[in-house]
Amino acid sequence: MRILIIEDDQEASAYLAKGLKEAGHNVDQAGNGTDGLFLATTERYDAMVVDRMLPGVDGLTIVQTIRGAGNTTPVLILSALGKVDDRVKGLKAGGDDYLVKPYAFAELLARIEALGRRTSASQPETRLKVEDLEMDLLARTVSRSGQDIDLQPREFRLLEYLMRHAGQVVTRTMLLENVWEYHFDPQTNLIDVHISRLRQKVDKDFDQPLIHTVRGAGYTLRAAR
Amino acid sequence: MRILIIEDDQEASAYLAKGLKEAGHNVDQAGNGTDGLFLATTERYDAMVVDRMLPGVDGLTIVQTIRGAGNTTPVLILSALGKVDDRVKGLKAGGDDYLVKPYAFAELLARIEALGRRTSASQPETRLKVEDLEMDLLARTVSRSGQDIDLQPREFRLLEYLMRHAGQVVTRTMLLENVWEYHFDPQTNLIDVHISRLRQKVDKDFDQPLIHTVRGAGYTLRAAR
DNA sequence: CCTCGATGATCAGAATACGCATGGGGTGCC
DNA sequence: GGCACCCCATGCGTATTCTGATCATCGAGG
Incomplete structure (x- = not known):
């Protein structure tokens, strides 16, 4: 799977990327909202992990923008904000899943793969x-x-x-x-x-x-x- | 959206069904795994909410079975088990999302709608x-x-x-x-x-x-x- | 409570519409 | 020019629909 990570915390991003690569995925990283949005709209991904708090364009805005453009790539939103209301907002913006920091990598991996499974299942049949x-x-x-x-x-x-x-x-x-x-x-x-x-x-x-x-x-x- | 609830706790099931109906969805309920599996395989739903612990056939088995049959209906798994490992298992079995009890209804609704969104805007009555x-x-x-x-x-x-x-x-x-x-x-x-x-x-x-x-x-x- | 007219139900044959197979002619591509 | 493919027209057999006659039921009024 091709996965895009949009996350400004260098360390967190690297850790995530490493884990996903070890699980056999192909990972691209963006360190801020602007770059992330650019990659998300110009490249094709099977799933995206987006941090909610970002310098420049923030996470929710990114999701809303790509959804508005008709892009349906599954998005998992990462955030330190864990209140029910925050989570609902994240999903309403067009996110497919929402994970609160700190999280266990195993869970994130399972969720990402669950997201990807859905789209690959709906890929054009041969x-x-x-x-x-x-x-x-x-x-x-x-x-x-x-x-x-x-x-x-x-x-x-x-x-x-x-x-x-x-x-x-x-x-x-x-x-x-x-x-x-x-x-x-x-x-x-x-x-x-x-x-x-x-x-x-x-x-x-x-x-x-x-x-x-x-x-x-x-x-x-x-x-x- | 047509939604199937498989949950043995009468009260919880009724509460969920009521909320989903109020949000404009069409809800079917099954009180045990066997009935649930039957409905899931014979009817067409836009999403399913499945309790993990069920008398008879348990939740994870249901999900695995319908996936094995090529059914890709999005499934949200409900469970009292909240450990990372349990959640990973739920998603690996083919679940699309996993929510730990007790949960806020607003979040469940948001997640169900996020799941349904992907599988085409619900069609005219069939x-x-x-x-x-x-x-x-x-x-x-x-x-x-x-x-x-x-x-x-x-x-x-x-x-x-x-x-x-x-x-x-x-x-x-x-x-x-x-x-x-x-x-x-x-x-x-x-x-x-x-x-x-x-x-x-x-x-x-x-x-x-x-x-x-x-x-x-x-x-x-x-x-x- | 019974009768009678009006309204609705059922039946069977006639009329019609629908779908199928086949062969011929046209068109565009090697 | 020959071939493959596609489209059209015809005639046939049959499933479906409609008609008109007859029978049953309902309800008002005597």
């Missing part, structure tokens, strides 16, 4: 899986029960969309918008044709169909009810 | 519920007391409209306008027919009918008075 149907987005391959299936580009996008919404009913309008990028109704059976072709490839040779028609509504991808 | 009758708008499924009911498109729209106006009397004109998009009176018993069919599916196999006729006015959906 594989999709629904029942025995698997799709590898990078390799652009699809297989069912280990058997390769090859799809044409449009079919691939269609199936990807269905898999991302597995279990939900997907309407024709949603498909037109998201798979075809049509913002109107072509008044033809375009979608039906592609679904039909996809079925030939995905469901034909298998007992359990995965693509189901929901009459009057659209289609859905899931195991039979 | 489930409707009236008594034991539930409708999932995304999956287009309906169930009563856990038993699946399948409806035809028009029946589905009709029931959706009734559920959205549960407790109110819905006139025939309202139904024609909103379910059929007719802006005139077809002079047939169209609506009666559909209500009749809906009753067969929704009320037939149950003691308590939910669809009631209001003679001279229309229909209403609610538990018997």
Whole structure:
């Protein structure tokens, strides 16, 4: 994980950085609010540790600023102020966690890693899986029960969309918008044709169909009810 | 936000639920680990509050289990154990935050909201519920007391409209306008027919009918008075 | 308490809309 | 020019919806 520390106390910062590096992370340090803000907005981090009291721009302001800019990097706020009210303020400013000094390094590490886990879990997925149907987005391959299936580009996008919404009913309008990028109704059976072709490839040779028609509504991808 | 509380202490659970509801959230409660695990895996929540000590399946096990199943719903662990080591364990198990009892409600609220903030602004309503009758708008499924009911498109729209106006009397004109998009009176018993069919599916196999006729006015959906 | 008109429920067949498969034609890329 | 891919039109089979007839229920008034 790439972690940014914004902390003015040299010694505390060094101690933290050392510990995080030993835990296998990649650490950048900023000694004041201005530098911190600069790094936070120009670089990409998996998590940040921000001291609340800083010379120049203070900790809460930094958090508010980067949140305002749409940056959602998880932030752990460090502070000597431990009153409930201070903590609530820290979280309201957009912090994801708040730790009061003095703290145990083991706890800080665990919390940072908990924060990072959340975002990495929400990172763009590279594989999709629904029942025995698997799709590898990078390799652009699809297989069912280990058997390769090859799809044409449009079919691939269609199936990807269905898999991302597995279990939900997907309407024709949603498909037109998201798979075809049509913002109107072509008044033809375009979608039906592609679904039909996809079925030939995905469901034909298998007992359990995965693509189901929901009459009057659209289609859905899931195991039979 | 939809929030699940898993806590065995009745009083603590009720207090928490009340506070969260007042803050505008939608709260479900489970009083033991088994029920909690069931809800956590079958429903979709924006965040969960889990007590660490629970009869049956304990808190940490619950978190580990749902994480193992690929569920990334943010979890805040509540515990009386406040030692650094306990906290680290809680976070390592997959918790996103850890709060030691006794805690201030304001802080818990701030932390829960910080957790929820990350997982997308809570979406428009996707489930409707009236008594034991539930409708999932995304999956287009309906169930009563856990038993699946399948409806035809028009029946589905009709029931959706009734559920959205549960407790109110819905006139025939309202139904024609909103379910059929007719802006005139077809002079047939169209609506009666559909209500009749809906009753067969929704009320037939149950003691308590939910669809009631209001003679001279229309229909209403609610538990018997 | 019974009758009668009005209102609502149920049923079954007819009409309609919807979804599916298939083949042909067009378009753009090697 | 040939090939791959995508889109459109047609005709067919079937699920769903609507209609009209008949039957049941309600409630007011005698």
